[in-house]
Amino acid sequence: MTLNDTTRGNRLHIGLFGRRNAGKSSLINALTGQSVATVSAVPGTTTDPVYKAMELHGVGPVVFIDTAGFDDEGELGQLRVEKTEQAARETDIALLLFSGLDMAEELKWLAIFRRQKTPVILVVSCTDEREAAGEALAKAVEAATGVCPLQVSAVKKQGLEELRQELIRVLPEDYEQPSITGDLCQAGDLVLLVMPQDIQAPKGRLILPQVQTLRELLDKGCQALCCTTDRLQDTLARLKEPPQLIITDSQAFKEVYPLKPQGTLLTSFSVLFAAFKGDMDCFLAGAEKLLQLKESAHILIAEACTHKPLQEDIGRVKLPRLLRKKIGDGLQIDIVSGKDFPEDLSGFDIIIHCGACMFNRKLVLSRVKACREQGVPMTNYGLAIAALLGILSRVALPDGRKYAKM
Numbered sequence: 463m464t465l466n467d468t469t470r471g472n473r474l475h476i477g478l479f480g481r482r483n484a485g486k487s488s489l490i491n492a493l494t495g496q497s498v499a500t501v502s503a504v505p506g507t508t509t510d511p512v513y514k515a516m517e518l519h520g521v522g523p524v525v526f527i528d529t530a531g532f533d534d535e536g537e538l539g540q541l542r543v544e545k546t547e548q549a550a551r552e553t554d555i556a557l558l559l560f561s562g563l564d565m566a567e568e569l570k571w572l573a574i575f576r577r578q579k580t581p582v583i584l585v586v587s588c589t590d591e592r593e594a595a596g597e598a599l600a601k602a603v604e605a606a607t608g609v610c611p612l613q614v615s616a617v618k619k620q621g622l623e624e625l626r627q628e629l630i631r632v633l634p635e636d637y638e639q640p641s642i643t644g645d646l647c648q649a650g651d652l653v654l655l656v657m658p659q660d661i662q663a664p665k666g667r668l669i670l671p672q673v674q675t676l677r678e679l680l681d682k683g684c685q686a687l688c689c690t691t692d693r694l695q696d697t698l699a700r701l702k703e704p705p706q707l708i709i710t711d712s713q714a715f716k717e718v719y720p721l722k723p724q725g726t727l728l729t730s731f732s733v734l735f736a737a738f739k740g741d742m743d744c745f746l747a748g749a750e751k752l753l754q755l756k757e758s759a760h761i762l763i764a765e766a767c768t769h770k771p772l773q774e775d776i777g778r779v780k781l782p783r784l785l786r787k788k789i790g791d792g793l794q795i796d797i798v799s800g801k802d803f804p805e806d807l808s809g810f811d812i813i814i815h816c817g818a819c820m821f822n823r824k825l826v827l828s829r830v831k832a833c834r835e836q837g838v839p840m841t842n843y844g845l846a847i848a849a850l851l852g853i854l855s856r857v858a859l860p861d862g863r864k865y866a867k868m
Contacts, residue, residue: 480559482531644860732844748841757790
């Protein structure tokens with residue numbers, strides 16, 4: 463990845479949903495102008511969701527998600543449907559394809575998207591076999607939903623421009639993601655990034671939150687200076703003036719905080735991502751609840767990455783160690799990674815999520831919503847570590863927020 467790349471987690475996610483052989487893969491290929499999805503007359507060709515990143519004129523960087531048919535059958539088919547349900551949670555805009563007069567499944571999914579407040583575009587995919595019936599189907603869909611669907615032919619490239627314009631029209635109001643650093647710095651400010659290069663950092667590369675934050679600082683016109691934790695004291699000594707802001711990795715709070723110059727703000731990549739990808743108010747309330755847990759508590763740690771656990775891994779080693787040191791050795795701690803996230807959260811006392819740099823905001827907020835509905839507190843790595851170290855009140859939060867006990 464380069465500094466100019468838009469990561470998948472920061473792209474608008476457009477999901478295609480429909481029955482097997484509804485024309486989802488053909489439509490994705492037509493929209494992208496590439497054969498990115500396998501097209502076959504055999505039902506069930508698409509298994510796991512297929513993700514295709516591209517630039518869509520008038521919209522910007524997007525990810526198309528080609529999902530398995532939601533009418534799939536059998537044990538394997540049910541697993542495919544579950545993957546489709548997972549994809550729906552990260553979908554910013556849904557394209558719902560209708561392929562027949564039996565619309566029970568489509569109407570069920572339309573209700574799901576409306577309940578999730580996901581913008582949805584109704585599409586009648588006119589393949590060669592269904593072209594003659596397309597007009598009648600479109601009228602039936604309008605009668606059943608109250609919405610006139612778009613008629614699109616991937617083969618004849620008809621209706622694609624109308625679909626692109628509709629995607630622009632239904633863009634979510636909060637499509638433009640918030641700033642990572644908010645009002646913590648502005649043009650001309652010196653910002654020091656303290657970036658541990660430990661065993662978790664990919665060899666020869668920076669981790670994604672570091673790259674994204676550095677790029678934003680450059681775009682803002684800040685003077686960005688980088689060092690590793692062991693060089694922080696020497697770096698500060700070389701500066702004529704202290705930096706406006708220090709951003710570090712949450713796991714280095716303990717080493718960085720005592721060296722912070724008076725008047726310099728201190729935060730972490732994970733704390734910044736709590737607002738950038740999630741819900742800061744929810745996470746702050748969760749951090750307060752974390753400090754009230756008893757030794758018998760059951761904690762779920764959720765990682766977005768699916769990397770192989772490494773020595774001194776923050777989510778699997780360092781954070782559990784800090785939790786047990788602060789709360790007690792009797793804690794029960796479960797860990798999930800990637801898209802694995804329990805439907806039933808009732809057995810947990812709190813969820814601690816990573817910074818979610820690999821996820822889009824819609825997916826993180828869907829997890830926040832699930833926690834709220836089930837009455838389970840949620841926080842994230844950076845806020846949890848700051849709370850456990852007793853420095854949360856002294857950590858800078860973006861957009862003028864001030865920590866206060868919830």
